[in-house]
Amino acid sequence: MRDLYETQRAMRNVRKAAMQRGVIAILDVGTSKIACLVLRFDGPDRLGDNDGVGSLAGQSRFRVIGAATTRSRGVRFGEIDAMQETERAIRTAVQAAQKMAEVRVDHVIACFAGARPRSYGLDGSVEVAENIVTENDIGRVLAACDMPDFGDDRDVLHAQPVNFALDHRSGLGDPRGQMGQTLTTDLHLLTVDATAIRNLFFCIKRCDLELAGIASSAYVSGVSSLVEDEQELGAACIDMGGGSTSLSVFMKKHMIYSDAVRMGGDHVTGDISMGLQVPMQTAERIKTFYGGVVATGMDDREMIEIGGDTGDWERDRRTVSRAELIGIMRPRIEEILEEVRARLDAAGFEHLPSQQIVLTGGGSQIPGLDGLAAKILGQQVRLGRPLRVQGLPQAATGPAFSSSVGLALFAAHPQDEWWDFDVPADTYPARSLKRAVKWFKDNW
Amino acid sequence: MTRPIRDPAPSKWGYRWQRWMLTPGVRTGLRVGVPMATVALVAGLWSLNDANRALLTDRVAQLTEAFHQRPQFMVSELSITGADETLADSVTKVANVTFPVSSFDLDLAGLRTRIAALDSVADARVRVGDAGALEIAVTPRVPVALWRTPEGLRMIDADGVFAGAVTSRSDRLDLPLIAGQGAQGHIAEALTLFRSAGPIAERMRGLVRVGDRRWDMVLDRDQRILLPADGPVSALDRVIALNEAQDVLDRDVAVVDMRVPQRPTLRLAQEAVIATRNASAAGRVQRMGQ
Incomplete structure (x- = not known):
């Protein structure tokens, strides 16, 4: 757990360094194709503080200067199966994208679909130290969430605070600076097989690249293909890939559930x-x-x-x-959609205020799929395509590229994660000293 | 029948090579450094041969010469302004330019230094003007006084700078005469004294600087007016007033000593002393005879 925290923090630092240098690569390791985009961060609000999302949903900060797709090799069910083959495929994609961009990239943000993602909803609660919520308190409340026992062979991919509550007020986006006694948070934890992450790390390292971030493909395709209202009111994004069909449920602009069906x-x-x-x-x-x-x-x-x-x-x-x-x-597609239905039911999707379902990914281009999906999943079904981003070639604007585009958006405007906040243990001695002083003051 | 799209993976070394070639420093080096190195190498090899180097220098010299000799740069005449005829002659002699000459070959600064070094030239401006004329504008020195030195008579200008020599006093009767060590450093004071001489100007022969400290005014009949170091003009005014009232200087006085302004002193000439003494003796005899 601790070493993962350190790894994720290190990746976050690498990402910041890459943003400073202005060039970063996006790598979507899929079962049927591997896509690589090269982004250049030179937009108008590149150096501005992230005071909310920038103009054009934060996209004006970057431009796609290189894009390449290659047939995937050695990937099954969204997981790396034959490492040498995958490494070669990644090299092909990266080389072609670099050639188009005419610049060398050293940092890469990757996403993958498989590795049996599993969602956990956690909550934690702490007493606020000085009646005003500080960044420290947020770090503490995130650390106070009790970790489920998800096993040694799994790693945390995302740990996103989705909700904060202060005393009896819930639904706070950013509680910093607010007055209150008890701070409660809901944390969405997504774990995947540790071996899959390790294999991807290793593959990218063998391509002389440095991993600057890692994301779940379900999450990032939701980011790119759900419109803002859908993300706010509740929607599910179903990314029908080659080897696995992943789904993510969004609510209040946060992913609250993610799962994958190992069929595609x-x-x-x-x-x-x-x-x-x-x-x-x-x-x-x-x-x-x-x-x-x-x-x-x-x-x-x-x-x-x-x-x-x-x-x-x-x-x-x-x-x-x-x-x-x-x-x-048809039977196979029905089977996939029914499996998705089962996962959504298990997640309690029917309790959301809006039950929009967006189909994206390469598999969603089958003619008539929306009609079939409406029969199985519910009436509010639409086909989604990724957001348009600046400089993206026409060939890469289809639904098969929604996770690549989403990863680009994720790189430009990442979601706060648990590891973005300081470990409370670092500040523990200071607090205990303060508590001792307080005790003396109260008793004498 | 369909085949998969041919999409070969690059070899590991090919991939590294391409990444290396895309590194910004390497790209710049290849785009700028390699052509420059090639050119430098070729030029270096070519100039290793002595004949090639000689050819190059000859060619450069030839081209430079041809450029310098273009009619636009040729200077063919000399015009001197601000100088009288004798000065112009000496300036021409000093300039020593053989026309026609290219303006690149003219050393204007040196020319100016040489001309300005002439005694009777205060300043000179030298330039190549329109229509290929070498224009020399001379500011001549204006002599204001004659200075008698052991070497002879010299003219000096208001700054005390040597402005030419004369053979005898009668050549420049219009200029006042000064003498003595350090006289050239106080020309302005001397000129003031000359101007305020007024009624005794015709009798004045010159000023002598004594001990580089004060002035003596020398009149004809070997009369001298000894002026103080401080306020010589007012002392001279007092002498003139005394002369107006009592015709002091017309009498047989050798020296009017104003060195101590509170106590003007007269020294009679030797004959006058004797005559006075005799006259008083004769008077006494006369009174004794009565």
Whole structure:
């Protein structure tokens, strides 16, 4: 726990240094693709204090100067599976992005989807030392949250204070400077498998890069594809990736829940490959060109040449109707969405004031998905695309890039985390001395 | 049949090499440093050969010369302003410029120093003016007094600076004469004294500086007026007033001593003393004879 705190603080310092230098890379390690964006921080309010979010939702501070995508290798279910392969894929993406940016990047912020994220809601409460809440008190109240026993093999990825309450007033965004006796906080803790984080660390280190931050892909795609009202009133962002479908629930501009289903677009491709007896590449091509989830009468007549690569070009001219393809795809997608539904139900999503659901990620581009999702998840479903950011190439504006763009926004305007506040143990001797003095004053 | 898009990963060393090449310092070095180093190397190798270096210096000299000799830079005449004919002649002689000459070859500062070093020149301005003329504007020294020195008679200007020599006093009767050690340092005072001489001006022969301290005014008939170091002009005024009232200087007086202003003293000439003595003796005999 303590070493993670130190690691996260070190990463935060690296991020600050990178912002000073003005160039930072964004790395989205996904199952189907690895995307790298190079950001240059030279906007007008770059050096201004973070007095709220800057202009254009904090985006005017940076510009995308390099972008590259490469086919992912060695990643399964959003976790690194074959390290050498992944390292090579990261090198490819970083090199291409650097080439486009014509600048060398040394610091990288990464995100990944898998590694079995698990959410915990914690609360802690302390007596305020001097009736006015200071930064110290916030550090103390965050440390006062009792840690659940999530196991040795898991690491904390996010620990975000989502709510503060002072005495009987709740829903405070920033209690600093306010008068009160008892400070209570709600902390959202997201843990993932420690090995996944360690593997990613190691991969990035082997590419001569320095990790300046790490984020959950579910969180950052929510940041980029949910509009402000949805984040405020309550919404779920479902990022349908290649290897895993991750979901994050937002409320009052904070992520309050996150989970992932270990199924994604690659499983759909696998189904097509098995069902039609074609290689994975062909199946992927058929899926992206002809895929869908709602069959109509027209689809029975639309025949697709599947072009099986069996070597017997003369005889192997198999065709399949689009309705058959949809028949293969739909059960798997329904399964994914139902799994998502189950996770949302487990999280108590139906108690939120607004139950908007936003589908994003590469998998959300299947035609007719919103109709199917509305049947399974509820009426308020829309397809989300990431926010537009300055300098992003047209090819990288699709929903498949929502986590990359969200990570860029996260880099520009990070959420306060537990490790941004000082450890209260550092100030403990001073406080105990003060308490001793107070005791003497009271008793003599 | 579809193949995956060819997307080869860079090798580890290729990746490092590319990152190294993208480092700002290295990029600048390659863009600026390498071409400069190449040029320097080529130039260095070329100039290793003596013949090449000689060729280069010759060529440079040739081009410089051709540029200097362009008609726009040629100076072909001399114009001297502010000097009379004799001074102009001596300035021309000192300048010693052979026309036509390029203005790059003229040493104007040296020329000015040489001209200003002439006795009768107070200051000179030298420039190359329009239409290729070397313009020398001379401010001549104006002599205000003659100074008798062991070497001879000299003219000096108001600053006490030597402004030429004359052979005899009669060459410049218009200038007052001064003499004595340190006289040249107090020209202004001497001139004031000359101006306030007034009625005795015709009789005055000159001023002598005594002991570098005070002035003696020398009149004809070897008369002298000894003036004090402080306030010589007022002392001279008193002598003139005395002369107006009692014609002191017309009498047989050798020296009017005003060195102590409260006690003017007269010294009679030797003959006058004798004559006075004889006259008083004759008077006594006469009275004894009566």
